Amino acid sequence: MPQDKIEISVEILEKTAVLYLRGDLTFAAEPRLTEAYARAHGEGVRCVLFSFKENAYIDSGGIAALLQVLVKVRERGQKAALANVSAHNRKMLNMVGVTRLADIYDTPERALADIDNWK
């Protein structure tokens, strides 16, 4: 059955990459997520912000794909943040422990304001 394939655009703001995730975050998103992060990393960024579509569908496969990328971010000494995460998705991500690897913000603007303080 056709699923809502994820589209990911990358915006570079100085030393921060914002990855805009539009669509479902399932394990099928893994190649695009990995590719988008590789592109961001290639720009020499220090921070990566994953901005979700409001009320995005995220399943366990999507969380696994996200974790694989977040582990790479950490290994490379970069910082990660997530924004626009629904209350339920935040609950799941907290349960899983994603906050060990990334801070979660209500909006991309708040994330970017905080990221400015990291530098």
Added chain:
Amino acid sequence: MTATSAADGVELVLSSREGMERVAMACAAAFAKLAGLPAARIEDLKTAVAESASNAVAHGNRDRQNARVRVSFRLRYGAVEAAVTDEGDGIDREVPEFDIEQIVEGKQAPGGIGLFLMRRLADILSFERLEGGGHTVRIIVKGC
């Protein structure tokens, strides 16, 4: 896909295809709303049912196209009970418990997250191998 309703619930019979977990999830949402579950608990039920249905397709039915996944919902003492049944034999191996520390340290690939979430989102979760074949996961989510 077929659906039937009983006096106290509904049953879906889904083809064993990726994406069908969304149908199960939509039905869970509608039934739980009718049952009067609060919004947050409806989300918990939706996720637990979707994860269970995904597992039923991928692992229980091993992606066999002619297999079926049965999903039923009923009210029990103010809680919603969902049952997801596949045509497999259940979990035949120890599924490693998901551990974020192992993931962070690079000692384990992320796996078992679906089961991990089901255990935490449902109030009661049980597994049953059926006589004559098949396996059922029961998920109970209470209103409060």
